[in-house]
Amino acid sequence: MGLIDYTATYTDQYQLAMALAYFKSRKREDRAVFDYFFRKPPFGGGYAVFAGLENLIDLLEDFRFDDADLEYLETVGFPTEFLDYLRDFRFRGDMRSSAEGDVVFPTRPILQIEATIVEAQIVETATLNLLNFQTLVATKASRMRAAAGERKLSDFGLRRAQSAGGYHASRAAIIGGFDSTSDVRAGRDFGVEIAGTMAHSFVQSFDDELAAFRAFAEARADDCALLLDTYDTLESGLPNAIVVGKEMAERGEKLKGVRLDSGDLAYLAKRCRAALDEAGLEEVNIAVSNQLDEYVIKSLLEQNAPIDLFGVGTKLAVGAPDAALDGVYKLARSGGNPRLKLSETTEKITLPNRKQVYRLSDESGDWIGADLVALEDEKSFSTMRHPFDRRKRMNVAKYKREPQLRAAMTNGERVVERRTVKEISDFRAERLAKLPDEYRRFDNPHIYKVGLSDGLYEERDKLIEHYNRKES
Amino acid sequence: MGLIDYTATYTDQYQLAMALAYFKSRKREDRAVFDYFFRKPPFGGGYAVFAGLENLIDLLEDFRFDDADLEYLETVGFPTEFLDYLRDFRFRGDMRSSAEGDVVFPTRPILQIEATIVEAQIVETATLNLLNFQTLVATKASRMRAAAGERKLSDFGLRRAQSAGGYHASRAAIIGGFDSTSDVRAGRDFGVEIAGTMAHSFVQSFDDELAAFRAFAEARADDCALLLDTYDTLESGLPNAIVVGKEMAERGEKLKGVRLDSGDLAYLAKRCRAALDEAGLEEVNIAVSNQLDEYVIKSLLEQNAPIDLFGVGTKLAVGAPDAALDGVYKLARSGGNPRLKLSETTEKITLPNRKQVYRLSDESGDWIGADLVALEDEKSFSTMRHPFDRRKRMNVAKYKREPQLRAAMTNGERVVERRTVKEISDFRAERLAKLPDEYRRFDNPHIYKVGLSDGLYEERDKLIEHYNRKES
Numbered sequence: 009m010g011l012i013d014y015t016a017t018y019t020d021q022y023q024l025a026m027a028l029a030y031f032k033s034r035k036r037e038d039r040a041v042f043d044y045f046f047r048k049p050p051f052g053g054g055y056a057v058f059a060g061l062e063n064l065i066d067l068l069e070d071f072r073f074d075d076a077d078l079e080y081l082e083t084v085g086f087p088t089e090f091l092d093y094l095r096d097f098r099f100r101g102d103m104r105s106s107a108e109g110d111v112v113f114p115t116r117p118i119l120q121i122e123a124t125i126v127e128a129q130i131v132e133t134a135t136l137n138l139l140n141f142q143t144l145v146a147t148k149a150s151r152m153r154a155a156a157g158e159r160k161l162s163d164f165g166l167r168r169a170q171s172a173g174g175y176h177a178s179r180a181a182i183i184g185g186f187d188s189t190s191d192v193r194a195g196r197d198f199g200v201e202i203a204g205t206m207a208h209s210f211v212q213s214f215d216d217e218l219a220a221f222r223a224f225a226e227a228r229a230d231d232c233a234l235l236l237d238t239y240d241t242l243e244s245g246l247p248n249a250i251v252v253g254k255e256m257a258e259r260g261e262k263l264k265g266v267r268l269d270s271g272d273l274a275y276l277a278k279r280c281r282a283a284l285d286e287a288g289l290e291e292v293n294i295a296v297s298n299q300l301d302e303y304v305i306k307s308l309l310e311q312n313a314p315i316d317l318f319g320v321g322t323k324l325a326v327g328a329p330d331a332a333l334d335g336v337y338k339l340a341r342s343g344g345n346p347r348l349k350l351s352e353t354t355e356k357i358t359l360p361n362r363k364q365v366y367r368l369s370d371e372s373g374d375w376i377g378a379d380l381v382a383l384e385d386e387k388s389f390s391t392m393r394h395p396f397d398r399r400k401r402m403n404v405a406k407y408k409r410e411p412q413l414r415a416a417m418t419n420g421e422r423v424v425e426r427r428t429v430k431e432i433s434d435f436r437a438e439r440l441a442k443l444p445d446e447y448r449r450f451d452n453p454h455i456y457k458v459g460l461s462d463g464l465y466e467e468r469d470k471l472i473e474h475y476n477r478k479e480s
Numbered sequence: 481m482g483l484i485d486y487t488a489t490y491t492d493q494y495q496l497a498m499a500l501a502y503f504k505s506r507k508r509e510d511r512a513v514f515d516y517f518f519r520k521p522p523f524g525g526g527y528a529v530f531a532g533l534e535n536l537i538d539l540l541e542d543f544r545f546d547d548a549d550l551e552y553l554e555t556v557g558f559p560t561e562f563l564d565y566l567r568d569f570r571f572r573g574d575m576r577s578s579a580e581g582d583v584v585f586p587t588r589p590i591l592q593i594e595a596t597i598v599e600a601q602i603v604e605t606a607t608l609n610l611l612n613f614q615t616l617v618a619t620k621a622s623r624m625r626a627a628a629g630e631r632k633l634s635d636f637g638l639r640r641a642q643s644a645g646g647y648h649a650s651r652a653a654i655i656g657g658f659d660s661t662s663d664v665r666a667g668r669d670f671g672v673e674i675a676g677t678m679a680h681s682f683v684q685s686f687d688d689e690l691a692a693f694r695a696f697a698e699a700r701a702d703d704c705a706l707l708l709d710t711y712d713t714l715e716s717g718l719p720n721a722i723v724v725g726k727e728m729a730e731r732g733e734k735l736k737g738v739r740l741d742s743g744d745l746a747y748l749a750k751r752c753r754a755a756l757d758e759a760g761l762e763e764v765n766i767a768v769s770n771q772l773d774e775y776v777i778k779s780l781l782e783q784n785a786p787i788d789l790f791g792v793g794t795k796l797a798v799g800a801p802d803a804a805l806d807g808v809y810k811l812a813r814s815g816g817n818p819r820l821k822l823s824e825t826t827e828k829i830t831l832p833n834r835k836q837v838y839r840l841s842d843e844s845g846d847w848i849g850a851d852l853v854a855l856e857d858e859k860s861f862s863t864m865r866h867p868f869d870r871r872k873r874m875n876v877a878k879y880k881r882e883p884q885l886r887a888a889m890t891n892g893e894r895v896v897e898r899r900t901v902k903e904i905s906d907f908r909a910e911r912l913a914k915l916p917d918e919y920r921r922f923d924n925p926h927i928y929k930v931g932l933s934d935g936l937y938e939e940r941d942k943l944i945e946h947y948n949r950k951e952s
Contacts, residue, residue: 012644013485020638020662022676029682029699040685080668085702125685132679136639137646166492167608168804170645172484174609177642190492196552204494207604209811210501212819213512213597216950227501230557239822239947271824322804331803332640332794339681347684350711352743475711478688 010066010197011175016073016097017080019133024081027126028090036093040125041341041362043117044135047355050147050330054453055443057150057436058118059180060142061108065422067134068099099127100420104413106365108427109146109183109436111443113456115355115395116365116381118335120413125342132337140335141173142180144327148302149184150440152320154448155305160317162203163189164297165325177325182429183436186324198429205233205267205295205319217244221252225263229256233265233295241268241276246283253289265293265317273298274313281314295319301328302450348471354396359464360471366409368392375442376407377454382461392459402459482538482669483647488545488569489552491605496553499598500562508565512597513813513834515589516607519827522619522802526925527915529622529908530590531652532614533580537894539606540571571599572892576885578837580899581618581655581908583915587827587867588837588853588930590807592885597814604809612807613645614652616799620774621656622912624792626920627777632789634675635661636769637797649797655905658796670901677705677739677767677791689716693724697735701728705737705767713740713748718755725761737765737789745770746785753786767791773800774922820943826868831936832943838881840864847914848879849926854933864931874931 030036049056073081073094082091101123112118121128121135152161163181166174166189178194188203189195195202206224214220217239225232234252236245246266253263266284268276273296284292296308297319305318322328338358339347346360362384368376380392389409394400416424427435446454460468502508521528545553545566553563573595584590591611593600624633635653638646638661650666660675661667667674678696686692689711697704706724708717718738725735738756740748745768756764768780769791777790794800810830811819818832834856840848852864861881866872888896899907918926932940 011485011490013483015665017664017668018483019664020636020676021664021667021674022662022678024664025676025700025703026678026682026696029678029696030685032699033695035685035695038685040681042681077664077668081664084667084674129679129681133639137641137643140640141643141645164492167605167809168612168806169609170642170798170803171609171613171648173613173642173645175643190494192489192491192493192496192553193487195493195556196489196549202493202556204492204497206494206498206501207601208821209512209514209601209814209819210498212811212821213502213507213510213814215817223505223507224498224501227504228497231497322806326642326798326803328803329801331642331798331800334640334794337639339684342681342685345687347681349680349684478711 011193012172014067014071014134015077016071016130017077019130023129023132024086026129028086030126031090031093035343036124036126038125038343039122040128040339041120041122042128042132042337043340043359043363044119044139044335044337045115045117046333046335047114048334049114050144050327050333051151052451053147053151054447054449054456055111055113056143056333057146057184058106058110058112058143059108059146059183060139060176061105061416062426063142063176064135064138065103065417067138068131068417069420069422071099071131071134073097097130098420099123099131101127101417102415102419103417105416106412107414107435109432109439110412111439113379113458116379116458117363117413120363122362136335136337138176140333142176143335144330144333145177145180145324146184146436148324148327149181149186150436151302151450152305152318152324153185155302155309156318157309159315161186162317162319163191163324164319164321166191168322169325174325179429181324183433185433185436200429205265206235208235208238211235211238218248218251221248225252225256229261232256232263233267234263235267235269236280237268237270241271242279246280250283250287250289253284253292254287263289263292265295267295267297267319269297273315274308274311277313277315293317297321299323346467346471348468348475350472350475357468357472360468363464365412367412368404368407368409370407373408375444377444377447378457378459379412380404380409380459380461381464383463383467386461386463389461391462393462393465395458395460483665484644486539486543486606487549488543488602489549491602495601495604496558498601500558502598503562503565507815508596508598510597510815511594512600512811513592513594514600514604514809515812515831515835516591516611516807516809517587517589518805518807519586520806521586522616522799522805523623524923525619525623526919526921526928527583527585528615528805529618529656530578530582530584530615531580531618531655532611532648533577533888534898535614535648536607536610537889539610540603540889541892541894543571543603543606545569569602570892571595571603573599573889574887574891575889577888578884579886579907581904581911582884583911585851585928585930588851589835589885592835594834608807608809610648612805614648615807616802616805617649617652617796618656618908620796620799621653621658622908623774623922624777624790624796625657627774627781628790629781631787633658634789634791635663635796636791636793638663640794641797646797651901653796654901655908657905657909672901677737678707680707680710683707683710690720690723693720697724697728701733704728704735705739706735707739707741708752709740709742713743714751718752722755722759722761725756725764726759735761735764737767739767739769739791741769745787746780746783749785749787765789769793771795818939818943820940820947822944822947829940829944832940835936837884839884840876840879840881842879845880847916849916849919850929850931851884852876852881852931852933853936855935855939858933858935861933863934865934865937867930867932
């Protein structure tokens, strides 16, 4: 079993209140379609890396109210006939989704759920909770991967993570491009590489630093990385590490690395590299940590700091500074009718009905920087329209269209093949490589276009008019 | 069982690497003392509300490696004799702690763990993971409670929370002063009140808004709150809610509330209040939501917005903008000797040995705004010294001293009485009320003093000298 023992009370109270109202108003078997999407890419960037899908499928396949749930719901006033109904609750709906690890953009559906309205409503909270957070962290990780180039990246964030959120942060870190995590339970459950060095407390607990280093080298001959800054990096940590590195070499072993966790990391890395090389320890890696993010990593490497591994904690694990992705779950169809949410902010008006999203590429397969959102059953695609500006449209007939939403669950069961976290991460790398550089810039990136088909544009406008007529 | 099924692999890889080194170097039975503390109060404020203790005690009482853990650790190279040792791993140590819900301050120990060094090291990650996050959120919640005065506060954050972090965020929200949460599983497991209204999708799924409101009122006559902004708050939502409110009144029922989720919340609340009152619906509450935090709540109330309940989501659940508390876990004693971590940043030098923290108050019991950190066995307390400035000291002989660290676990078992979340929240209110206003200001608050006893000051300086001598 995974770390988290979800039951169907992993939801908001109002989902159950609405479910009860549907139950009583004989709408409980109405089919509904909901879209999951976000409105703004995190971190001021131009894209997001979609993550969390496999966990969501696992959750939904097994999402039910257990006895403790039902007993509790009785105490807070839900009526018996409704509790009997919830006892048999299963998610039996369909899910169509972008592939986990793919690059996704604002306002277009990333995932669509179609189920009875009660089912679709009860699973809303878990859907948002799982997808928003992992997408946030995988995106953050992908930015650090871009900054770090070929250097190793390791996630050290569990201690500063938001409680058990750290478990999924570790998974999302790997999807976004990290090589390893310190989180042992995530390693166990997600099959990802675990890594680490030593803590200051280990060095402190011995009477001198050299004794501590020797004890660690003896216990971890195959995976020995020494932390240099407990007392003084250059005066004490570095010379002691060199002593131990040479002793290991004499025994036919190899000191794997040293870690710097304070001070000026570029300056110290250069001094350490020079001293290690001079001692014949050219193969000893230099790892650094301490409040890193994509900007610090970039800046350290611009100064040619000879760093082999970056250990990243807080800012990765909580997806700082955003800390949340604004993903939403909006009704697009119910009871046989397309549905829409109006808003005084035009950009917040939702897209009605079952939809498909197409990624456009030219004849050589290169992405042109646009996703086209269309009605699911639409067949001809000559133009792509700006979502709100009537005057803006482009001819897209000549482009290839790759459908983005594919069946992930049917009748409540997984139909998409399960992939390992490593496979998802490889897919992320492949997809991100197709996204032109200007969309991947950290700040003020080029804006990837998301436009509407003629059919969807007209259906939405018809509905807006319909609601406006009703109000007046 | 709770939502999260912890096993002892809920830790960082390096804790196990160090444990192995201790195991091999015959230090495994060495006793160690670790301090948990933070260096800076979150949100630019002057204090933090300590939370997460009960969950940590529950975790530690039952923290062990299960078969899946041990099988996994074998695959990543841990030797058999060490795995046999881990099979019997239990936390059998002692914990002394501030009371959960108390007001705490930077640099002074909040919790102290004393155990074999292997036990103390393996539980470090879980300790930081649980305490940092709940303390962050409880502190954030307490700021909103201060802003909201007597109005109700409800947590709506689960959907934007960091995965299962939301579960503990809901608990911490109540400790910090919220009245209720939307999180049903948190309601079930922590015995806290759950609450909610309805979503836009509910209104959209009916052919018209009035039919949706009527269906909801019928299903939830005792707890009916209607969301007004699906189409148009003043033109449609409000008049329809008034119709339903009057219908309910005729049936001898009461419409409980309306919710505003967009637009100018102060303006709309005033318009709604006036119209509801005019319709004889004076008892209908007005709830608002949409990107709230303590500053927005304060500003809405300064404009006399007639708001009865604030629903707070993202910024509460992730503890925005900080998103993490910088709590650390530092070795203070091991193998019979006091221990210290040096640092080039003077303020980061740690405090050695077993300690007690005293809160000082004057003869009438009023807090004077200072915590004194002393050696545990120290008996006379005439002066309190500034941690680093030799010239600064104050006479504290005349003050009453309330010891802050009390036994919470002994030999791995809980010794502190279990309290409900409600009791912890009441205690928080009582303690915060004792903290003078100037320390509770949102920005640039007065700085609460944390000073050292003569004994601790001297012991620390002796150790610093000892290490400096060794290095040179």
